[in-house]
Structures are given as C-alpha cells and as structure tokens.
Amino acid sequence: MKRLLGVALGILTAIGGFVDIGDLVTNAVVGSRFGLSLVWVVAVGVVGICLFANMSGRVAAASGRATFEVIRERLGARAGLANLAASFLINLMTVTAEIGGVALALQLASSVYYLLWIPVAALAVWLVVWRVRFTIMENVTGLLGLTLIIFAVALFLLKPDWGMLAGQLAPAVPEQETVWTYSYYAIALFGAAMTPYEVFFFSSGAVEEGWTVKDLLQERINVLVGFPLGGLLSVAIAACAAVVLLPAGISVTSLSQVVLPVAEGAGKIGLALVLVGIVAATFGAALETTLSSGYTLAQFFGWSWGKFRRPAEAARFHLAMIVCLLVGIAVLATGVDPVLVTEYSVVFSAIALPLTYLPILIVANDPQYMREHVNGRVVNVLGMVYLVIILVASIAAIPLMIVTGAGS
Amino acid sequence: MVLTTPGPGPAGRSTRTGRKHLGGLVLAALALLTGCSGGTSQSVSTALEDSSSAVATARIALRQDMDGKLTRAAASTTLDDELKEIQTSRSTVLKLSPATQEERETQKQALDVLDQCAAGFATARAALAANDGGAPSVSDGDKALAGAQDALKQLEGKVVSP
Numbered sequence: 001m002k003r004l005l006g007v008a009l010g011i012l013t014a015i016g017g018f019v020d021i022g023d024l025v026t027n028a029v030v031g032s033r034f035g036l037s038l039v040w041v042v043a044v045g046v047v048g049i050c051l052f053a054n055m056s057g058r059v060a061a062a063s064g065r066a067t068f069e070v071i072r073e074r075l076g077a078r079a080g081l082a083n084l085a086a087s088f089l090i091n092l093m094t095v096t097a098e099i100g101g102v103a104l105a106l107q108l109a110s111s112v113y114y115l116l117w118i119p120v121a122a123l124a125v126w127l128v129v130w131r132v133r134f135t136i137m138e139n140v141t142g143l144l145g146l147t148l149i150i151f152a153v154a155l156f157l158l159k160p161d162w163g164m165l166a167g168q169l170a171p172a173v174p175e176q177e178t179v180w181t182y183s184y185y186a187i188a189l190f191g192a193a194m195t196p197y198e199v200f201f202f203s204s205g206a207v208e209e210g211w212t213v214k215d216l217l218q219e220r221i222n223v224l225v226g227f228p229l230g231g232l233l234s235v236a237i238a239a240c241a242a243v244v245l246l247p248a249g250i251s252v253t254s255l256s257q258v259v260l261p262v263a264e265g266a267g268k269i270g271l272a273l274v275l276v277g278i279v280a281a282t283f284g285a286a287l288e289t290t291l292s293s294g295y296t297l298a299q300f301f302g303w304s305w306g307k308f309r310r311p312a313e314a315a316r317f318h319l320a321m322i323v324c325l326l327v328g329i330a331v332l333a334t335g336v337d338p339v340l341v342t343e344y345s346v347v348f349s350a351i352a353l354p355l356t357y358l359p360i361l362i363v364a365n366d367p368q369y370m371r372e373h374v375n376g377r378v379v380n381v382l383g384m385v386y387l388v389i390i391l392v393a394s395i396a397a398i399p400l401m402i403v404t405g406a407g408s
Numbered sequence: 409m410v411l412t413t414p415g416p417g418p419a420g421r422s423t424r425t426g427r428k429h430l431g432g433l434v435l436a437a438l439a440l441l442t443g444c445s446g447g448t449s450q451s452v453s454t455a456l457e458d459s460s461s462a463v464a465t466a467r468i469a470l471r472q473d474m475d476g477k478l479t480r481a482a483a484s485t486t487l488d489d490e491l492k493e494i495q496t497s498r499s500t501v502l503k504l505s506p507a508t509q510e511e512r513e514t515q516k517q518a519l520d521v522l523d524q525c526a527a528g529f530a531t532a533r534a535a536l537a538a539n540d541g542g543a544p545s546v547s548d549g550d551k552a553l554a555g556a557q558d559a560l561k562q563l564e565g566k567v568v569s570p
Contacts, residue, residue: 107485108481108482108485109479109481109482110481111480111481111482111484111485244468245465248464248465248468249460249461249464250461250464250465250468251457251458251461253458253461253489253493254486254489254490256465256469256482256485256486256489256490257465257486257489259482260465260468260469260472260478260486263472263477263478263482264468264472264477267476267477268476268477268478268479271477271478271479271482275482408454
C-alpha cells in the first residue's frame with residue numbers, strides 16, 4: 001500500500017512539475033497563433049524527454065552517481081566542459097525566466113508591479129533550497145502545480161467546437177503565418193518540452209533521494225505516466241488559447257493573456273486556481289533550475305554537493321546557487337521582459353540539446369557504469385532517432401531565429 | 409491597490425519589442441545589402457496588428473471584469489501590459505522616416521489611431537481604478553476601446569504590407 005501511494009505521489013508530482021514558464025508561454029503563444037497545428041511537436045518532445053529522463057534516472061540508480069559526474073569522468077574534461085558551458089548558461093537563462101514568471105504571476109494576483117516581487121521570489125527560492133527537505137520541496141510544488149489542470153477543465157467549460165479543434169490537429173501552416181515562423185515555433189516547443197535542466201535535475205534528484213536499481217520500476221512509471229499526462233496539460237494550455245485568443249486575433253505576448261481563457265471558462269475560481277498553479281509551477285521550476293545550476297558546476301568541478309548534505313558541508317555548491325540567483329535578479333532588474341527571456345531560453349535550449357543528450361546516450365551504453373542496465377536495442381534505436389531530430393532542431397534554430405526576427 | 413503606473417519607460421514587457429529589435433537588425437542588414445529603404449507600410453502594418461491584439465485583449469479583460477469573471481488586480485495588470493504594447497507600437501511608428509508623401513500620410517493616420525487607442529486605455533484604466541460606480545464606468549472604457557478597435561481595423565484595411 002505504501003509503495004502504491006509512493007507511485008501515485010510520484011506520478012502526480014511528475015504531472016504537476018512538468019509544466020514550467022517555458023511550457024506555459026510557448027504553448028499559449030503557439031495556440032494563439034497556430035491553433036493546435038503544432039501539437040505533434042509536443043508529442044515528439046514528450047516522448048523524447050521520457051526517453052532521456054528515464055535513461056539518466058537509470059544511470060543514477062545503477063551507478064549511484066549523477067549523470068553529469070559520470071559524463072565528466074567518462075568523456076573527459078574537454079567534452080564535459082562543452083556540456084557544462086551549454087547547460088549552465090541555458091540553466092541560468094531558465095532560472096531568470098522562472099523567477100520572472102513567479103513575479104509576473106504574483107503581479108496578476110496582487111497588481112503590485114512585478115519588479116517588486118523579483119527579490120521576494122528569489123529570496124524564497126534560496127530559503128527553500130537552503131532549509132526545506134528535497135522530497136518535501138518536490139512534492140509540495142508538484143502537487144500544487146496540479147491545479148494547472150484547470151486549463152483542461154476550462155477548455156471543457158468553454159464548450160468549444162470539438163470537431164473544429166480536432167481539425168486543427170493536422171500539421172499545417174495557417175494562412176497568416178509562414179513556413180519559417182511555423183518551423184521556428186516548432187523548435188521552440190520542442191526545446192520547451194526537452195529543456196536540459198529537467199534531465200540533470202532528475203538524475204541528481206535520484207542521487208539526493210538515494211535511488212537504487214530497486215527503484216527503477218517506480219522511476220519508469222513516474223516518467224512514462226507522469227510526463228505524458230503533463231504533456232496533455234501543455235496541449236490544454238494551447239487549446240485554451242486556440243479557442244479564446246486565436247479567433248479574437250490576439251497574439252500572446254504577456255502572462256496576463258495566458259490566464260484570460262481560464263477566467264473566460266471558469267471565472268474567478270478558475271483564475272485563482274490557475275494563479276496558484278502558475279506560481280507553484282514557476283517556483284518549483286525556479287528551485288529545480290537553481291539546484292541544477294549548482295549540480296552541474298559542483299559535479300563538473302568535483303565539489304561536495306547535494307541537499308542531503310548540510311550547507312556547511314557543501315559550501316561551494318550553495319554559494320554557486322546564490323550567485324546564480326543574484327545574476328537572475330540583476331538581469332531582471334534591467335527591465336528585460338521575463339516572457340522574452342523565456343522565449344529565448346526555450347530556443348537556446350533547443351540549440352544546446354545535442355551537448356546534453358549525446359553524452360547521456362554514450363554513458364547509458366557503458367557497461368562499466370551500467371553493468372546489466374545498459375540501454376536495450378529499442379531504446380538505442382529511439383535514442384539515435386532523437387539525436388537526429390535534436391541535431392536538426394539545433395542547427396536550424398539560429399537561422400530560423402534570424403529569418404523570422406525571433407518569430408515576430 | 410494598484411502600485412503599477414506604466415510609463416513610457418523601458419517597455420521591457422513587450423515581447424514583440426525585443427523581437428522587433430532583432431527583426432529590425434536583420435531587415436536593416438538586408439536593406440543595406442540590397443540598397444533598399446525599410447518599408448514604412450510593413451512597419452505600420454505590424455504596429456497596427458500588435459495594437460489590434462492589445463486592444464482585443466483589453467476588451468476581453470474588461471468584459472470579464474463586467475461579468476465578474478476577472479479580479480480587479482488581474483484586469484488592471486492586463487490593461488497595463490497591453491497599454492505598453494500600444495506605447496511600443498506608437499514609438500515604432502513615430503521613429504519611422506517616411507520617404508514619400510503617401511508614407512507620411514500613412515504614418516500620421518497610424519499615430520492618430522494609436523493615440524485614440526491610448527486614450528481608450530486611459531478611460532478603461534480610470535474606470536477600473538475608480539471602483540466607486542462613478543464616471544467613467546467600465547462600460548465607458550469598453551466603448552472607448554471599441555471605437556479605437558474600429559479605427560484600427562479601418563486603417564489596417566488601407567495599409568497593406570508588401
């Protein structure tokens with residue numbers, strides 16, 4: 001019974017923790033401009049993140065070490081450094097975007113200007129990272145993030161023409177858009193679904209929670225059930241935008257627009273739930289990305305790391321996270337739009353994907369670390385297919401960004 | 409309590425602004441390479457599209473406020489966000505350097521319409537801030553924005569981007 005509860009909790013937290021500011025903004029932007037014609041990208045991204053999160057969780061459970069540590073040891077300092085540079089910078093951008101997302105959601109709830117919320121949000125992140133136990137932190141934010149299910153509820157309450165919505169599912173470029181903007185947002189959605197920090201956090205979290213090979217089944221269920229259900233939440237966000245904003249000729253450029261379809265369908269209660277969900281999702285992701293920044297640096301340089309250690313025993317790990325938070329505050333204090341930072345962070349995530357996922361595929365095939373838990377043939381074939389997709393997305397991202405003026 | 413008073417300031421909250429900077433750089437580079445001047449019609453057309461989106465958003469927020477579906481905090485934040493979009497569009501149009509009489513006329517008409525939008529937003533924000541049932545009412549704000557939306561549509565029909 002206890003094990004069953006553990007599995008249920010794991011799945012619920014995986015669903016609630018799947019959506020972050022990148023998913024929220026990108027899906028709403030895409031829904032308001034392309035309807036549901038890019039849903040197939042969410043499906044491709046969810047399969048990809050399931051594949052690689054499962055792989056990195058298996059690496060951590062089989063070797064007892066986080067993916068980044070093993071990459072550094074297995075591939076050497078130079079390859080590890082490329083991986084570190086790419087993932088750390090993307091992480092830093094994502095930390096900034098998530099803290100901005102918390103602040104924007106709090107502004108929507110209070111009408112107090114978002115810049116005033118930024119130091120509060122960052123301080124709260126630091127306090128939780130410093131004081132709260134890993135499992136409590138993960139479960140509370142994940143479970144509160146479940147309130148984002150209100151997007152799916154609101155979609156039903158809006159009583160859309162389901163036949164018309166289903167008709168939008170076929171991949172097609174809308175009349176008012178170009179094939180280039182369509183491709184650009186396809187890459188952005190893919191980057192949002194496969195953000196590298198998710199994998200690093202997942203594998204480091206496995207070490208924090210002391211997973212062993214006995215936990216592999218639960219880990220697999222969490223990933224294979226929780227993430228696809230989280231992906232459905234992403235689709236619900238896009239669908240809400242497609243039903244309310246697209247017909248009104250509204251292109252999403254702010255978080256306040258993202259919540260309007262929920263208020264339309266579910267009123268003030270829906271609005272309250274969606275704001276709780278957005279704060280939980282962005283705050284949870286801010287915690288994860290802050291920790292991931294510390295994890296990547298500490299694991300590369302061989303510092304003592306982990307929330308399971310007292311801060312004094314992992315001082316450089318904690319200091320690195322504080323510096324990252326301060327950098328995030330400094331960037332946001334310039335007045336740069338957090339939504340814009342989010343949009344760029346998901347595209348840059350797509351650019352850095354090969355540097356993150358190729359090493360994981362290599363390590364997951366190394367019997368020295370994995371013993372009998374190396375990748376099977378099917379996983380390797382899928383992994384290779386995804387590497388090709390990732391490579392294409394990575395190479396096409398910058399030219400498309402230039403050609404489309406970043407999707408404008 | 410509304411502490412937010414969006415000024416013309418950084419306007420960093422406008423996502424399309426950032427995109428426009430990048431897009432503008434690309435267009436400028438292309439113009440330099442091809443010897444062509446930047447298209448006033450294209451810029452005006454984009455500014456009008458963005459403004460239409462902003463006004464439509466504000467009208468949905470006001471309607472939801474009147475229907476009791478949206479809190480005042482969310483409604484006023486939405487209006488503030490969209491007013492920044494209008495200010496960004498106005499600033500973009502204002503900075504254009506039209507080369508012909510026709511382009512100058514287009515720029516002037518666009519600025520007039522965008523001023524009408526800004527006035528509509530001012531009425532709507534005043535209505536939300538008043539909160540005492542006095543004038544202007546939220547309905548007055550919606551009417552002002554509806555007028556601006558019609559003017560935007562008419563001008564959009566005239567300005568066809570190349």
